[in-house]
Amino acid sequence: MEQKTKLHEKIFLGLIMLFFYLPIIYVVIFSFNSSKSLSTFTGFSLQWYEKMFANRTIMESIWYTVSCAVIATVVSTIVGTVTAIGLSKSSKALREAINQVNNLPMLNPDIVTAIGFMLFFTSLRIKTSFTTMVLAHIAFCIPYVILSVMPKLRTLDPNLAEAALDLGCTPLQALWKVIIPQIMPGIISGALVAFSMSFDDFVISLFTTGPGVNNISIYVYANVKRVNPTINALSAIIVYVVTIVLILVNVIPMIRERKLKKNEN
Amino acid sequence: MKSFSKMVYPYVVWAAVMIVVPMLMIVLYACTVKGNSVLTFQFTFDNFIRFFSDPVFPGVLWRSLKLAVITTLICIAVGYPTAYVMAKLKPNSQAVAVLLITLPMWINMLVRTYAWRGILSYIGMSGEAKVYVGMIYNFLPFMILQIYTSLSKIDPNLITAAHDLGANNTETFKRVILPLSLSGVVSGITLVFLPAVSSFFIPKLLGGGQYVLIGNLIEDYFISTGDWNFGSAISLIMALIILVSMYVTRKIDRYTAQEEDD
Amino acid sequence: MKKLIEVKNVVKTFDSQVVLKGISLDIYENEFVTLLGPSGCGKTTLLRIIAGFLDPTEGHVIMDGEDIARIPAYKRDVNTVFQHYALFPHLDVYDNIAFGLKIKKQPKDIIDQKVMRMISLVGLEGFEHRDVTSMSGGQQQRVAIARALVNEPRVLLLDESLSALDKNLRKEMQLELKEIQREVGITFIFVTHDQEEALTMSDKIVIMKDGEIEQIGTPAQVYNEPANEYCARFIGDSNIIDGIMKKDRLVSFDDADYECVDYGFEENEEVDIMIRPEDVDIVPRNRGLLNGEVKSVLFKGVHYEVMVETSSGTSKTVTMHVTKSRDVENAEAHEKISASSFYMDLEDVESLTDSEVIARANAQAWDDKDEFVSLTKVAYSLKPEVGTYPCTFGTDAGTEITVNINVVKPQVIKDESNEEVIQAFDFYKTAEEIKESVALDTDLIRWADAYAWSTEDESRVEIWDVKYDFDDENISEGDYPVTFSTQGREIKVETTDAIEEGQRIGLKWNPEDIHVMRKSR
Numbered sequence A: 001m002e003q004k005t006k007l008h009e010k011i012f013l014g015l016i017m018l019f020f021y022l023p024i025i026y027v028v029i030f031s032f033n034s035s036k037s038l039s040t041f042t043g044f045s046l047q048w049y050e051k052m053f054a055n056r057t058i059m060e061s062i063w064y065t066v067s068c069a070v071i072a073t074v075v076s077t078i079v080g081t082v083t084a085i086g087l088s089k090s091s092k093a094l095r096e097a098i099n100q101v102n103n104l105p106m107l108n109p110d111i112v113t114a115i116g117f118m119l120f121f122t123s124l125r126i127k128t129s130f131t132t133m134v135l136a137h138i139a140f141c142i143p144y145v146i147l148s149v150m151p152k153l154r155t156l157d158p159n160l161a162e163a164a165l166d167l168g169c170t171p172l173q174a175l176w177k178v179i180i181p182q183i184m185p186g187i188i189s190g191a192l193v194a195f196s197m198s199f200d201d202f203v204i205s206l207f208t209t210g211p212g213v214n215n216i217s218i219y220v221y222a223n224v225k226r227v228n229p230t231i232n233a234l235s236a237i238i239v240y241v242v243t244i245v246l247i248l249v250n251v252i253p254m255i256r257e258r259k260l261k262k263n264e265n
Numbered sequence B: 001m002k003s004f005s006k007m008v009y010p011y012v013v014w015a016a017v018m019i020v021v022p023m024l025m026i027v028l029y030a031c032t033v034k035g036n037s038v039l040t041f042q043f044t045f046d047n048f049i050r051f052f053s054d055p056v057f058p059g060v061l062w063r064s065l066k067l068a069v070i071t072t073l074i075c076i077a078v079g080y081p082t083a084y085v086m087a088k089l090k091p092n093s094q095a096v097a098v099l100l101i102t103l104p105m106w107i108n109m110l111v112r113t114y115a116w117r118g119i120l121s122y123i124g125m126s127g128e129a130k131v132y133v134g135m136i137y138n139f140l141p142f143m144i145l146q147i148y149t150s151l152s153k154i155d156p157n158l159i160t161a162a163h164d165l166g167a168n169n170t171e172t173f174k175r176v177i178l179p180l181s182l183s184g185v186v187s188g189i190t191l192v193f194l195p196a197v198s199s200f201f202i203p204k205l206l207g208g209g210q211y212v213l214i215g216n217l218i219e220d221y222f223i224s225t226g227d228w229n230f231g232s233a234i235s236l237i238m239a240l241i242i243l244v245s246m247y248v249t250r251k252i253d254r255y256t257a258q259e260e261d262d
Numbered sequence C: 001m002k003k004l005i006e007v008k009n010v011v012k013t014f015d016s017q018v019v020l021k022g023i024s025l026d027i028y029e030n031e032f033v034t035l036l037g038p039s040g041c042g043k044t045t046l047l048r049i050i051a052g053f054l055d056p057t058e059g060h061v062i063m064d065g066e067d068i069a070r071i072p073a074y075k076r077d078v079n080t081v082f083q084h085y086a087l088f089p090h091l092d093v094y095d096n097i098a099f100g101l102k103i104k105k106q107p108k109d110i111i112d113q114k115v116m117r118m119i120s121l122v123g124l125e126g127f128e129h130r131d132v133t134s135m136s137g138g139q140q141q142r143v144a145i146a147r148a149l150v151n152e153p154r155v156l157l158l159d160e161s162l163s164a165l166d167k168n169l170r171k172e173m174q175l176e177l178k179e180i181q182r183e184v185g186i187t188f189i190f191v192t193h194d195q196e197e198a199l200t201m202s203d204k205i206v207i208m209k210d211g212e213i214e215q216i217g218t219p220a221q222v223y224n225e226p227a228n229e230y231c232a233r234f235i236g237d238s239n240i241i242d243g244i245m246k247k248d249r250l251v252s253f254d255d256a257d258y259e260c261v262d263y264g265f266e267e268n269e270e271v272d273i274m275i276r277p278e279d280v281d282i283v284p285r286n287r288g289l290l291n292g293e294v295k296s297v298l299f300k301g302v303h304y305e306v307m308v309e310t311s312s313g314t315s316k317t318v319t320m321h322v323t324k325s326r327d328v329e330n331a332e333a334h335e336k337i338s339a340s341s342f343y344m345d346l347e348d349v350e351s352l353t354d355s356e357v358i359a360r361a362n363a364q365a366w367d368d369k370d371e372f373v374s375l376t377k378v379a380y381s382l383k384p385e386v387g388t389y390p391c392t393f394g395t396d397a398g399t400e401i402t403v404n405i406n407v408v409k410p411q412v413i414k415d416e417s418n419e420e421v422i423q424a425f426d427f428y429k430t431a432e433e434i435k436e437s438v439a440l441d442t443d444l445i446r447w448a449d450a451y452a453w454s455t456e457d458e459s460r461v462e463i464w465d466v467k468y469d470f471d472d473e474n475i476s477e478g479d480y481p482v483t484f485s486t487q488g489r490e491i492k493v494e495t496t497d498a499i500e501e502g503q504r505i506g507l508k509w510n511p512e513d514i515h516v517m518r519k520s521r
Helices: A007-030 A045-052 A056-088 A090-107 A108-122 A130-154 A157-168 A171-200 A203-208 A216-224 A230-264 B003-029 B046-053 B054-090 B091-105 B109-123 B129-152 B154-165 B169-198 B201-206 B214-225 B228-261 C042-049 C093-101 C110-123 C137-149 C167-184 C195-201 C219-224 C229-236 C354-360 C429-434 C438-447
Strands: C003-014 C018-027 C032-036 C058-063 C078-079 C155-159 C187-193 C204-209 C212-219 C237-249 C249-255 C256-259 C269-275 C280-281 C290-299 C304-311 C315-323 C328-330 C334-338 C343-347 C364-367 C377-380 C387-394 C400-408 C412-415 C421-422 C428-429 C451-454 C461-468 C478-486 C487-494 C504-508 C514-518
Touching: A007 A230, A007 B054, A007 B091, A007 B109, A007 B129, A045 A230, A045 C412, A056 A130, A056 A171, A056 A230, A056 B003, A090 B003, A090 C155, A108 A130, A108 A230, A108 B003, A108 B169, A108 B214, A108 B228, A108 C093, A130 A171, A130 C003, A157 A171, A171 B003, A203 A216, A216 A230, A216 B109, A216 B201, A216 C478, A230 B091, A230 B109, A230 C290, B003 B228, B046 B054, B054 B169, B054 B214, B054 B228, B054 C280, B054 C487, B091 B129, B109 B129, B109 B201, B129 C304, B129 C400, B154 B169, B154 C137, B169 B214, B169 B228, B169 C018, B169 C093, B201 B214, B201 B228, B201 C315, B201 C387, B214 B228, B214 C315, C003 C042, C018 C042, C018 C187, C032 C042, C032 C195, C042 C078, C042 C155, C042 C187, C078 C137, C093 C137, C110 C137, C110 C167, C110 C187, C137 C155, C137 C167, C167 C195, C187 C195, C195 C219, C204 C219, C204 C229, C212 C219, C212 C229, C229 C237, C229 C269, C237 C487, C249 C269, C280 C487, C304 C364, C315 C412, C315 C421, C334 C400, C343 C354, C343 C428, C354 C377, C354 C387, C377 C504, C421 C478, C428 C429, C438 C461, C438 C478
Parallel strands: C032 C187, C032 C204, C078 C155, C155 C187, C315 C428, C343 C400
Antiparallel strands: C003 C018, C003 C058, C204 C212, C237 C249, C237 C269, C249 C256, C269 C514, C280 C504, C290 C304, C290 C504, C304 C487, C315 C478, C328 C334, C334 C364, C377 C387, C387 C400, C412 C421, C421 C451, C461 C478
16 A cells, blocks of 8 residues: 655645644643633643642542543453453354354443443442442453454464473463463453543443542533633643553553664674 | 363353343333333333324434434545555554554543533534534544554555556556455444444533434433433434444445455 | 384264274384375374374273373373474573473473473574574474473374475475484374375374275385375375286286286276386387377476376367458448357257357457447357258447358267267368467367267366367468367376487386285275
């Protein structure tokens, strides 16, 4: 596909990028605005950041979001990986059945999945709370983990596990010493997807959370009616964190590679 | 190694309880009316009849579908050229472009949508147009990335071969590149149309509350009105419509793929 | 030698598909055994059962008098070198080799000693901490061998281990493997589909086919005295001829008797006769056992591979009528049209279609810009009886041409001794068409509708030879004979003497060069 790009094509691509980054730039700039206005920049100030850090509800919502995402990621990564390994050795019928069931939360609109959870919890007389929200997050994250681990297992040389057995490993040792290290990239990407799904989730959280337990999305949703630049500060902080993390994730391997090359030379 | 297959069993139980049962609950609620408990369960189509006999609800459904279809079409119209230009870049620039498009997706959807509020009201856009901008903003990256993936998988030798066989750039695009990238467009449609139909916070955040879509209806019946039976029926209708349209899209994809084989 | 492994009546089925049909095989200590066969013959399945990766459906695998068929792989005194080596990509060379010893929790200094000894045995000194994925195929192979041998197994299993290497490296590794086996003094069981590899390395070759053992023997035995046609074809080059055993030490084929050294067959039993190409000598005509004509000579480096036809195939001669160009011009419409008369089989009349008529008549129309114009009119009326019928082709603009369709009785020649039938028809062509032909032999076969089949099972027989003596570059109008024939008896001969195609020669061999085999089932 690689060809020369013409100038107008480059401009077009640039405009698309501008479209994607415009709101992000806007939020960052206006988070430093000295007034409440959302349209005119009156001067530089850190007051919205101060207000944000002083706001207990916001701080709590960050705490709920992060802890929910961490728990959901850890649990769904472990369960998803274990299940994927099991599935790779299961009958085709079971594999198909699980795939179909996993498709339900992935292909259904979030809101359908969300009300399903809500009806389920209330029918069992379980009061919605932080716990029910975490359970729901785990439930919709596991299919994504399975989805990202399965291809790694499929392309895994079946002889590798056999070689481990041949060299004296018990099946469990073979799993731990050979299979897991081989599918690690899949597990990590599964965990990343699970974390971001959980961290960004709004719809499912809204329907499964209990009174007083808000994550960031719910907080933003509940507070948009009023003009509230603290949300700009909150958004800007998310932008900083995501940017730093993504840069690190993308740059660290590059640096490591360069170092390896240096060592080899 | 066969013994590893036992590792699936816990998840089988979990999936049955946490995925299948909730879905069945929706069907159960949709087919009963308020006041029914599991003991006095009485099967009824009342909720569905109510939905279609009141002109308001089908109107909302129609508006949601129209919005989703238009959003999807715009995403294809803008996303395809974007992906095409990206696929023509040098490998390094391609990686950077993909990263640039992925990066905003990691930032909370609500936060990004919220940011548009300020910009759009500053420009002075109308309610409906704002909703469209929000929709396209949120879903365009999915379309671009899907089409880009299918384009970048095309073996460059195929394009060389087409030129060798006498096709010019336009013909090569029409007869080789476009058919081979159609699968990306189809998966892009899945990723855009589906959440666009059910979206409810984008119209709420940007439409200013007057712009009601099917997702907002469901939210209202669950959170404000508390009529879960009717809410379930609405979501069931929506899920079915989405299911059918996805099925049709895939059929079309397979049909065109076969036609290309001949 | 002591018996080490005894495979007894092993049957293996996968979902009702029988892959091994009751294999019994004894393997001795310090032996290099090769399981040889094409893919799908069950050789790898047998190896995997011995390794413990598969359970036999029936039967026993006995090692040192103990049935190990149900003992898991990790408890067996057997190690494997896998087809694609299955090196652990996350471990370096040293850690790959040390893997088994670490699992057995051996002391660190012992591990170090053993690993370093293996590294020097396979010649990988200095590569200890290399990344295995960046190594060449040959190096990976050595790591795989070292990783298996370091555990000091009683048996080393090698699954198509050399197949991923290029030819020269493979030859080198064959010798090296044999060397390693001698040095460590354990049993090697080697699986391959490469007969040359099997002959070079093995003490014992087991030839397998469809889940059964066809022959077990030393390389010399399986080469010189193959058990049946299958083994003879699989190992080395051979001429295999259907024959009849007249009596002890006398065999006959193609209406002549030949002496041999085989006996113990029934009188007039149908047999397969094998003659190795290197055992046949070329002698002057009438000085040998039979005469023939050299059909082709291929240079193979050390020798020439010569195909000699000793009896002809089934043939049929037809007449090619070369005619003037018959283009009809329609000046008004600026169009031209052309077509040829053709012969056709009475039996084909019923199923004839318009497009077939156009193709057979080679009818085409074109305008003055040389663009093709489509034929919209195809008019003919055929009766299913012998005769000549007019046929008219035309375009929309009214350009027309009329040719003849000659319906004739089937033109077949049956050759009883070859059990073949051949058919071909006379045909009309213009000199231009012949000159323009890119692949004349193929076109002649198509134009004459030449076709041959076996009377035994109606299967199609290839038209092997097309003979004509016109010069296709300078052909003029007239009638020319064209002969189509099938392949006759051809004998492959390997010789170091230069021989020319078309030469008429004699062939000779010694009675002990003929090997007679029972027909398999």
